[in-house]
Amino acid sequence: MTQPLGRMNVPAGSLIGASAPDRTGIVHLGLGNFHRAHGAVYTAQAMAAAGGNWGIRGFAFSSDRIVAPMRAQDNVYSILQLTEHGTEAGVVDVHRDTGVAAQDPQAVVDAIADPAHRIVTLTISEVGYTRDPVTGRLALDHAGVAADLAAGSTPRTAVGMIARGLEKRAASGEGFAVLSCDNLQSSGDVTRAVVEEFLQAAGVSDDVLAFVSSSVSFPGAMVDRIVPKTTTEHTRLVADLLGVKDLCPVPAEDFTMWVLEDDFAGGRPAWDSAGATFSDELEAYEMVKLRLLNGSHSLIAYLGVLSGAPTIDVAWGQDFVREAVLGGITDDYLPTFTPPTGFDAEAYVSQLDDRWRNPLIGHATTQVGTDGSQKLLQRIPDAALFHLRRGRMPHHLALCTAAWIACVAPPVGFTPDPLSARIVEPARDRLASAVDGAVTVLDHVRRIMGGGFFPDALAEQEAFTARVADLLTLITRDGVRAAAADVASAR
Numbered sequence: 001m002t003q004p005l006g007r008m009n010v011p012a013g014s015l016i017g018a019s020a021p022d023r024t025g026i027v028h029l030g031l032g033n034f035h036r037a038h039g040a041v042y043t044a045q046a047m048a049a050a051g052g053n054w055g056i057r058g059f060a061f062s063s064d065r066i067v068a069p070m071r072a073q074d075n076v077y078s079i080l081q082l083t084e085h086g087t088e089a090g091v092v093d094v095h096r097d098t099g100v101a102a103q104d105p106q107a108v109v110d111a112i113a114d115p116a117h118r119i120v121t122l123t124i125s126e127v128g129y130t131r132d133p134v135t136g137r138l139a140l141d142h143a144g145v146a147a148d149l150a151a152g153s154t155p156r157t158a159v160g161m162i163a164r165g166l167e168k169r170a171a172s173g174e175g176f177a178v179l180s181c182d183n184l185q186s187s188g189d190v191t192r193a194v195v196e197e198f199l200q201a202a203g204v205s206d207d208v209l210a211f212v213s214s215s216v217s218f219p220g221a222m223v224d225r226i227v228p229k230t231t232t233e234h235t236r237l238v239a240d241l242l243g244v245k246d247l248c249p250v251p252a253e254d255f256t257m258w259v260l261e262d263d264f265a266g267g268r269p270a271w272d273s274a275g276a277t278f279s280d281e282l283e284a285y286e287m288v289k290l291r292l293l294n295g296s297h298s299l300i301a302y303l304g305v306l307s308g309a310p311t312i313d314v315a316w317g318q319d320f321v322r323e324a325v326l327g328g329i330t331d332d333y334l335p336t337f338t339p340p341t342g343f344d345a346e347a348y349v350s351q352l353d354d355r356w357r358n359p360l361i362g363h364a365t366t367q368v369g370t371d372g373s374q375k376l377l378q379r380i381p382d383a384a385l386f387h388l389r390r391g392r393m394p395h396h397l398a399l400c401t402a403a404w405i406a407c408v409a410p411p412v413g414f415t416p417d418p419l420s421a422r423i424v425e426p427a428r429d430r431l432a433s434a435v436d437g438a439v440t441v442l443d444h445v446r447r448i449m450g451g452g453f454f455p456d457a458l459a460e461q462e463a464f465t466a467r468v469a470d471l472l473t474l475i476t477r478d479g480v481r482a483a484a485a486d487v488a489s490a491r
């Protein structure tokens with residue numbers, strides 16, 4: 001029988017990076033698959049290369065789906081690397097403790113306040129930042145945020161936990177860094193803004209505000225590695241490769257990239273010795289990643305769902321999807337930014353082709369399409385406005401917007417592919433209320449564009465709204481291929 005994985009049962013030669021830090025120096029919030037295949041791996045490798053004692057205290061946000069199996073195997077787990085040329089597996093041993101924030105939010109607050117910890121890393125997804133889509137500021141009317149602001153309450157939102165942790169930490173005055181590893185543009189500034197807005201709204205003392213302003217840094221980061229959800233097939237492959245039963249392995253592609261601002265008020269692991277890049281051109285790296293990869297990923301996902309493709313590689317295998325995505329990269333994304341110095345954007349795009357075609361990844365289109373109301377804000381408005389203000393229509397961005405609406409808020413009389421029901425969209429009910437009673441497709445789209453789901457600057461662009469409505473009409477009447485063909489002919 002296959003032995004269970006555990007610290008005393010790590011297959012020889014399989015450990016990735018260093019083993020067994022005996023202290024925790026990093027708190028992580030959002031213990032999902034991405035962190036376990038990205039930040040945790042860089043940390044283990046950094047300790048192996050350059051020493052340091054940076055064990056991780058990891059908190060899942062809401063459920064013990066990952067924490068329970070991690071605990072059952074001493075918080076070690078395996079990474080299953082899926083390349084077109086085959087699979088390989090290795091074990092990560094860097095988490096010293098794990099918990100669930102929703103079950104014990106005070107533990108998160110206390111961990112952030114603990115002077116032994118120097119950094120909190122975040123993979124809480126775009127929704128975790130509780131921002132207002134129109135203003136981009138902390139959503140003070142969000143029920144969770146409002147409850148967290150009440151005096152004496154135990155925080156339930158991620159921003160509330162971080163802010164209360166920093167408030168408590170101010171007593172020690174120890175420097176600290178809050179590092180967002182989510183797919184956000186201006187990730188460091190956005191994170192600082194929501195935390196400081198929370199502290200101001202909570203009426204904390206000037207001393208606390210001064211501490212956060214002077215002794216807490218919020219470095220920006222660009223994170224890149226495709227990490228899908230775990231399936232039973234991944235678990236079986238790990239058992240075959242390592243000869244142990246891992247209850248929570250993480251599948252991942254072999255490509256990995258991490259670019260950070262070097263601004264860590266309490267010190268940091270030598271992540272550079274593990275392959276991370278420290279750069280002053282972070283915003284440019286974020287543009288490359290969020291537009292070329294994530295923006296395109298959304299388009300592949302929604303066109304894929306509408307054409308019944310369950311995974312990214314299947315969607316990408318369809319000519320009309322490839323044409324739309326490559327057209328979008330060339331026409332709508334690449335002109336909108338200057339890549340970082342020396343960065344070869346063409347090579348990055350060519351790698352994307354290899355990454356998206358990899359059939360072993362099995363990245364569900366519905367996973368990539370999840371939370372579109374929050375994700376598209378990073379991927380569409382600024383790039384679309386860049387073109388609209390120069391008198392040019394970004395047809396592919398309009399197509400992505402129309403395809404998202406067709407999946408999660410379809411006009412009356414249109415039933416999207418059943419796959420669309422698997423897209424988790426937190427704004428589904430609000431979208432349904434917004435379009436209730438719409439008499440035309442244009443009216444339907446207008447109600448969404450101007451309904452608090454996008455910034456006003458984009459909602460005011462009537463030509464964009466009209467183009468989205470045209471494409472939505474084509475999707476509902478003639479199918480998604482016809483809409484993509486219309487975009488191709490408009491180039």
Ligand SMILES: NC(=O)c1ccc[n+]([C@@H]2O[C@H](COP(=O)([O-])OP(=O)(O)OC[C@H]3O[C@@H](n4cnc5c(N)ncnc54)[C@H](O)[C@@H]3O)[C@@H](O)[C@H]2O)c1
Nearest residue numbers: 030031032033034061062123124125128158182183226227
């Ligand atoms: N998976 C990838 O390929 C990938 C690549 C780059 C970046 N990322 C970033 O990492 C994030 C997480 O991806 P993952 O694959 O680990 O997903 P996952 O589903 O495995 O984990 C998501 C984590 O976010 C937490 N979360 C969800 N809603 C939250 C909320 N409202 N407040 C606070 N936390 C919340 C969950 O509890 C969970 O711990 C993504 O949203 C993205 O920003 C992921």
Ligand SMILES: O=P(O)(O)OC[C@@H](O)[C@@H](O)[C@H](O)[C@H](O)CO
Nearest residue numbers: 183223224225226227294297368
């Ligand atoms: O992680 P999300 O939910 O922001 O977006 C889904 C995918 O586009 C994303 O996870 C990519 O796989 C990743 O950003 C690649 O680095």
